[in-house]
Amino acid sequence: MNCWHCGTELIWGGDHDTEDNEEYDIVSNLSCPNCHCHVDVWHPSEKLIEEYKEYDKNQSSLESL
Numbered sequence: 001m002n003c004w005h006c007g008t009e010l011i012w013g014g015d016h017d018t019e020d021n022e023e024y025d026i027v028s029n030l031s032c033p034n035c036h037c038h039v040d041v042w043h044p045s046e047k048l049i050e051e052y053k054e055y056d057k058n059q060s061s062l063e064s065l
């Protein structure tokens with residue numbers, strides 16, 4: 001994955017389990033060695049993925065009406 005700002009390949013700093021967060025279960029830290037931007041990637045939990053699936057289902061059933 002490249003830096004949003006300068007396009008340099010980001011360096012992965014590690015994955016961490018989130019605490020007290022029902023929607024995202026893992027956060028990955030990446031940083032840019034060129035412009036020193038910091039990027040956190042929040043990985044959705046099973047619960048949030050299910051919610052999005054439900055949402056998509058509802059959206060597509062609305063479209064077919």
Ligand SMILES: [Zn+2]
Nearest residue numbers: 003006032035
């Ligand atoms: Zn950068």
